[in-house]
Amino acid sequence: MAGGALAELAKRRGFFFGANGAYGGTAGFYTFGPQGAALKRNVEEAWRDRFTRKEGNREIEAPTVMPEAVFEASGHLDGFDDMLVECGECGESSRADHLVEDATDFEDAESLSGGAVEDLIHEHDVACPSCGVALAGRDVENFNLMFATDIGPGDAHPGYLRPETAQGIFVEFPRLKEYARGSLPFGITQIGPAYRNEISPRGGLLRLREFTQAELEQFIDPETDEPPLDRVADVDVRLYPADEQAAADGEYRDTTVGEAVADGTIGSAWVGYYLGVAREWYERVGVDMDRFRFRQHLAGERAHYAADCWDAESEVGGDWIEIAGFAYRGDYDLSKHGEHGDDAFTVFKRYDEPKTVERATVDPDMSVLGPEFGGDAAAVADALETLAGRDPGAFEGETVTVEIGEGDDAETHEVDADVANFAVEETTENGEHITPHVVEPSFGVGRTVQTLLAHAYETDEVDGEERTYLALEPEVAPRDAAVFPLVTNDDRLVELATRVADDLRAAGLSVAYDDSGSIGRRYRRQDEVGTPFCVTVDRDGIEGDGPETVTVRERDSAAQVRVPVGELAAELATLRAGGEFVSLSERYDSVETDVETTTN
């Protein structure tokens, strides 16, 4: 879709533009203008309605700055860290760790230090892949995609701007599970900005350094929780599975969610459920379904923990762009935070029936172990406890032999069996602590906005004149309606138009008022920003006996009907909520105009 023309319209009409223009501009940052901000907000609100409200989920707002420890746990500190080496000859930057992996036996050079990689480049005479000149002696620089900052004065507390909103949910899981009364499944959503210090931002809204994500973290018990798949089983989806992408003549698989899950094309029922929900949502906000598909991640691009992963993709300007990701993340995230964090990232899962189990326990007499083993006493006690769980038989003799320490420091100690206070107890277990699995639908809001604009951009002819309009869905359009007096040389029209605009605003609608220029010019202004309905006050509407009426013009067809002022707010509200303009045509008089609309 005319990318240049759309970018020009976006700038001129106030959808979005490069930020900080007065200071030369800042690559990777965009400001949403009045129209764009309204559109984006409406998209977010539609997402909120579908993925939070209608799913019975809850939304939170976490900070955008988080301490370093969070990202050590999440893996972003290492995983987002690229080692770059620049060729002194041709200036080409390459991934130093990848070059070393190709030249040596190392499979995970990324885990090495920069200095170690520099040494390996030297030892193995690694050369620039572009020009072949040796890279020995060049500095290996770490480039982390996360924006770093300091929390508080000094540099003792490093922090980072979050590279995804998800961590704000994972980190707070121990408390969030309390709000869910400790029971699975439950879902937490968040809409907000995330930050990545991209090496080279490109393509307008497509790759930014600050962008908005809408994410849902669905926490489930993998053994028992099933999605309500029947709700979306009949939803048509266009799938582009990994095997088709690998094939030379790979084709789409047009199927339904239910079938794709049943035949295993979609590996996870939960992922399948959200693909269905997402597909319906995208259609609702105005994505052209002929330019939409779900693409499965290839084995190589999938994170190792992700069992199945699909992207929603839309076609914009001839390219397919990722606009959402759907991942079955297993227990990866919560386990990581469980290892690094202080709190319990588990939920207690109650058994159907309490289980009675025999458990070997020890209760070492520390007043004996202390004097005997000194500083090793605690380690000996721990070893006894471990041994009891592993080999209760070891406690049958007079003494027990335990080993403490590891490797060369390992020591063996003899402990009097009485001191260990070994016992086998019968205990009742009501359940166990399990780490929930996570299903994560993650949406790019800016990319959705870009898609909607590209798919809504239309040209046609009205009355022989070419026009450009945005066929945005009323639910997401920046304005709900515009109100005009047909002409300004009649005060009665101006007064009524002003009153109608005020009334509509009081009714909660977002309304533009315009009395500048000819009526045709005003229609075109609104067409270009996607306002779905224009209300015009004319003389026919105020003369005669009946109630005051105005005309309502539908954007795409330019068709008009005459509606009483008193019913206007309710009708527009219905249209905004998805009502059909045709239903107005059936109940109200059409306005005869000579205007002809020709689709290009």
Added chain:
RNA sequence: GCACCGUUGGUCCAGUGGUAGGACAUUAGCUUCCCAAGCUAAUAGCCCGGGUUCAAUUCCCGGACGGUGCACCA
């Protein structure tokens, strides 16, 4: 980050070693009963820094930003 190309009113463009012109848009007035009409007037611009020069928007160097290709893209 590298390479090539570009940057002139709000937008899209023309042009020049002596500080600029158009179209569209905008504003005001006139006109106007339904789709960018017309008339009059007004507002508004050479990306930033350095160099060469009597003089730089123009030439040179560097930077920023944008486009394209490469690299990168949890």
